[in-house]
Amino acid sequence: MQRYSGFGLAKHALSHHENWERQWRNPTPKKQYDVIIVGGGGHGLATAYYLAKEHGIKNVAVVEKGWLGGGNTARNTTIVRSNYLWDEAAALYEHAMKLWEGLSQDLNYNVMFSQRGVMNLAHTLQDMRDVQRRVNANRLNGIDSVVLTPEQIQEIVPIMDCSKNARYPILGASWQPRAGVARHDAVAWGFARAADALGVDLLQNTEVTGFKIRDGRVYGVHTNRGDIEAKTVGCVAAGNSGVLAKMAGFRLPLESHPLQALVSEPLKPVLDTVVMSNHVHGYISQTDKGDLVIGAGIDGYNGYGQRGSYPTIEHTLQAIVEMFPIFSRVRMNRQWGGIVDTCPDACPILSATPVKGLFFNCGWGTGGFKATPGSGHVFAWTLAKNQAHPLAAPFSIDRFHSGALVDEHGAAGVAH
Ligand code: FAD
Ligand code: PYC
Secondary structure, three states, rough: OOOOOOHHHHHHHHOOOOOOOOOOOOOOOOOOOEEEEEEOOOOHHHHHHHHHHHHOOOOOOEEOOOOOOOOOOOOOOOOEOOOOOEEEEEEEHHHHHHHHHHHHHHOOOOOEEEEEEEEEOOOHHHHHHHHHHHHHHHHOOOOEEEEEEHHHHHHHOOOOOOOOOOOOOOOEEEOOOOOEOHHHHHOOOOOOOOHHHHHOEEEEOEEEEEEEEOOEEEEEEEEOOOEEEOOEEEEEOOHHHHHHHHHHHOOOOEEEEEEEEEEEOOOOOOOOOOOEEOOEEEEEEOOOOOOOOOOOEEOOOOOOOOOOHHHHHHHHHHHHHHHHHEEEEEEEEEEEOOOOOOOOOOOOOEOOOOOOOOOEEOOOOHOHHHHHHHHHHHHHHHHHHHOOOOOOOHHHOOOHHHHOOOOOOOOOOOOO
């Protein structure tokens, strides 16, 4: 990473952001690559980075219709945890967690990974049983996870209403101390810069409009900047995955829904952990800048417009204020939405497809940010070897034929 002296920093602060060094090149698309990645979000960029770094495959293009990291990567509430119920999912998310723990050093870019702990609240007896079951399963998988009593919760979050008089009293929680948050755009930029330095071409404003398919095999993509050839294509397009699958001539078991979030005006530090409640549909953390980051449940309808609706905002803020009466007069600064691709078992798809050479990495729904480095790592392996990485194998689309689903609705961050 470029280091500036105090003078250098002051010079840049006063330069109105002019003359800053480019973090990556702006290349003209080549006619042909070894691998094309469709989608320049965190997962696509991570895939390209690990292809170049770990497999020596550097003739790679990341084709992004907008700007790098402008999809769900830039729109999420950045909660990172690995406390999933089933062995297959826990192994994948814990693989990601281990990569997060060394990511800033690996990329030589500060992704601001802050392991401040994540708390998943329980408000009913069934919630409590689910929490206990999940914590036990996590511990059997070597994942740091504990059950907290309301007294312990109150000690960690003194400003939360843990009284018995609340509409949905807090009966306990699961707690993962190694979990936390990271800086979303820094994650995209860190992977982008490192991939570019290894020779990957990052093609922004380049939209894939179709696939070149002959005799059941992919030969490249059609884009608004012309055709680009490659015998291996990996689609990592989140909420647009169903649209891309349709272009390739098959369907995926995905639904695209809006998911929204809000940030408040900045406050002094009052909350130094992440609190999530699936039951009342709200989760909250405080950024280093002081803003409260608040997330909601998904909007029930399908759509591709990146915005959410007022009823969901009202429902979420009602839940947050009930849990944190101290925030009742805090003003919200901004609201936005992303489009999440949800799978019937709340698990991702990392898979070959009916078209030879064409792979999909999608279905992360409301919870893929936490998987970013792990997803890229195992998907790069899968593309490089034309064979599912052992951690990716349970997440093939074959599971929707065989019935071997991995039901993670309970551990998914947002009920859907
Ligand atoms: P994206 O970042 O969406 O990248 C996909 C890219 O593909 C986009 O940039 C898009 O422009 C591009 N693309 C699409 N179609 C084409 C095309 N035809 N041609 C070229 N490019 C194309 N996850 C968590 O783990 N923790 C959270 O706290 C969390 N909170 C969330 C809160 C909200 C409000 C939202 C919306 C999501 C949240 N998520 C969370 C989910 C998480 O954001 C996603 O699972 C994750 O970011 C997906 O990353 P990605 O790289 O696959 O997708
Ligand atoms: O997966 O932890 C999660 C999450 C939190 C908010 C949205 N997703």
